[in-house]
Amino acid sequence: MQSYSIFSLARHALSGHKNWRPAWRAATPRRRYKVIIVGGGGHGLATAYYLAKVHGITDVAVLEKGWIGGGNTGRNTTIMRSNYLWDGSAALYEKSLKLWEGLSQDINYNVMYSQRGVLNLGHNLQDMRDIRRRVNANRLNGIDGEVLDTAGVKQRVPFINTSADARYPVLGASWQPRAGIARHDAVAWGYARAADDLGVDIIENCEVTGVRREHGRVVGVDTTHGEIGADRVGVVVAGHAGVLADMAGFRLPLESHPLQALVSEPLKPMLDTVVMSNAVHVYVSQSDKGELVIGAGIDAYNGYGNRGSFQTMEHFLTALIELYPIFSRLRMLRHWGGIVDTSPDASPIIGKTPVDGLYFNVGWGTGGFKATPGSGWVFAHTLATGEPHSINAPFSLERFHSGALVDEHGAAAVAH
Amino acid sequence: MLLITCPWCGPRDESEFSYGGEADIVRPPAPEAIDDAAWADYVFMRTNTRGLHREQWVHAHGCRRWFKAERDTVTYDIRATWPMNEEAP
Numbered sequence: 001m002q003s004y005s006i007f008s009l010a011r012h013a014l015s016g017h018k019n020w021r022p023a024w025r026a027a028t029p030r031r032r033y034k035v036i037i038v039g040g041g042g043h044g045l046a047t048a049y050y051l052a053k054v055h056g057i058t059d060v061a062v063l064e065k066g067w068i069g070g071g072n073t074g075r076n077t078t079i080m081r082s083n084y085l086w087d088g089s090a091a092l093y094e095k096s097l098k099l100w101e102g103l104s105q106d107i108n109y110n111v112m113y114s115q116r117g118v119l120n121l122g123h124n125l126q127d128m129r130d131i132r133r134r135v136n137a138n139r140l141n142g143i144d145g146e147v148l149d150t151a152g153v154k155q156r157v158p159f160i161n162t163s164a165d166a167r168y169p170v171l172g173a174s175w176q177p178r179a180g181i182a183r184h185d186a187v188a189w190g191y192a193r194a195a196d197d198l199g200v201d202i203i204e205n206c207e208v209t210g211v212r213r214e215h216g217r218v219v220g221v222d223t224t225h226g227e228i229g230a231d232r233v234g235v236v237v238a239g240h241a242g243v244l245a246d247m248a249g250f251r252l253p254l255e256s257h258p259l260q261a262l263v264s265e266p267l268k269p270m271l272d273t274v275v276m277s278n279a280v281h282v283y284v285s286q287s288d289k290g291e292l293v294i295g296a297g298i299d300a301y302n303g304y305g306n307r308g309s310f311q312t313m314e315h316f317l318t319a320l321i322e323l324y325p326i327f328s329r330l331r332m333l334r335h336w337g338g339i340v341d342t343s344p345d346a347s348p349i350i351g352k353t354p355v356d357g358l359y360f361n362v363g364w365g366t367g368g369f370k371a372t373p374g375s376g377w378v379f380a381h382t383l384a385t386g387e388p389h390s391i392n393a394p395f396s397l398e399r400f401h402s403g404a405l406v407d408e409h410g411a412a413a414v415a416h
Numbered sequence: 417m418l419l420i421t422c423p424w425c426g427p428r429d430e431s432e433f434s435y436g437g438e439a440d441i442v443r444p445p446a447p448e449a450i451d452d453a454a455w456a457d458y459v460f461m462r463t464n465t466r467g468l469h470r471e472q473w474v475h476a477h478g479c480r481r482w483f484k485a486e487r488d489t490v491t492y493d494i495r496a497t498w499p500m501n502e503e504a505p
């Protein structure tokens with residue numbers, strides 16, 4: 001692999017930047033692999049990378065129906081944090097946050113991880129009680145967190161509307177200093193390049209059309225490039241998990257919904273942290289280019305349409321203007337929707353399926369980007385050993401039979 | 417925004433309605449007689465159809481009555497709506 005550094009940049013500058021090699025090979029699929037990963041988003045590429053790096057399994061193909069990072073990896077608001085209430089979720093997202101902290105060095109690719117902190121606002125007495133409980137739970141789990149009052153919020157974001165007669169008065173917030181944002185495209189490209197360097201085949205424009213099974217065991221997949229055999233198959237898709245499960249002959253407790261976000265015209269630096277409000281369901285941060293990145297909740301109905309509805313947009317923009325009157329004349333540049341698979345308990349499904357050798361890592365709902373490294377790390381362990389790691393054991397499909405849900409939706413009072 | 421035809425009130429804006437999820441899910445007649453997997457299938461598992469999807473809506477800010485609809489989950493076109501106790505047209 002050509003190492004990226006200030007010296008390589010200077011050396012290539014001398015030759016007019018004409019001799020850079022592609023970051024990963026355009027691999028042609030072989031007939032058989034030890035492990036096939038379906039889905040070339042951040043989670044799938046991270047899985048491939050940790051399979052090769054941590055477990056020494058390099059006979060791996062990543063099959064992507066479109067192009068690398070063209071799905072939800074490139075359709076999110078790039079916020080990462082680990083301030084979840086339950087021990088199971090806290091362990092999973094904190095593992096991820098720890099990996100984020102060293103990721104750029106680990107994969108020699110600048111993912112522009114910026115630990116600028118996240119505020120989760122509270123607007124009423126119950127919000128503040130939930131915030132205190134969650135911050136206490138976080139600290140018991142070794143995760144940084146503080147409870148701020150109104151003045152503390154105002155100090156960090158001076159232009160937020162904290163007047164007492166606001167429709168949603170700001171009574172305080174939880175504050176996680178280690179949280180932040182990263183550049184989403186770089187995450188996909190960096191993992192793809194690092195996995196490719198270790199021998200993983202990344203095959204773009206290769207859609208999986210069927211899951212081959214013999215005697216209850218997976219033996220490979222049918223694709224638009226023909227049949228490819230495999231000992232183990234890991235499905236890491238967003239939006240279409242149910243379609244893949246249908247190919248393998250079982251059902252999932254997931255429903256697909258559109259989730260939308262938008263980006264404003266570029267402004268001078270004004271917001272140096274991330275502010276989320278679950279009660280009014282809007283979250284905002286400022287990108288390095290100066291654009292405000294604004295996210296919302298999902299559309300209520302099931303949909304695969306890759307676009308959001310106008311009344312959802314109106315709902316979160318109304319909340320935005322109420323909280324930040326300074327944004328009222330802002331013009332929006334881009335708007336997009338992605339399809340998210342939401343589960344009944346707002347937690348992902350990572351582990352075994354009713355088919356031997358077939359593993360699923362799906363159902364991340366609206367909060368998958370932050371988990372990219374940790375998700376890949378635990379799923380690589382699951383694919384390599386055939387058993388879940390202790391971190392992803394609580395996130396089995398079985399939990400919907402046993403009733404041991406990881407119910408972050410009701411308890412955390414944070415957006416997902 | 418969707419234009420949804422309430423079987424009683426006619427075509428109205430989507431914002432007047434609330435979504436009620438997948439239609440035709442029947443509660444097992446004898447819950448005590450089935451195992452955990454069958455119960456989980458009833459409570460949690462969904463078809464999550466890509467294409468024509470039968471679902472429930474309620475005209476929350478109108479006549480407040482429930483009805484069923486068949487809607488394409490890719491194009492969002494609504495093929496038909498009809499009252500809960502009737503057969504699909």
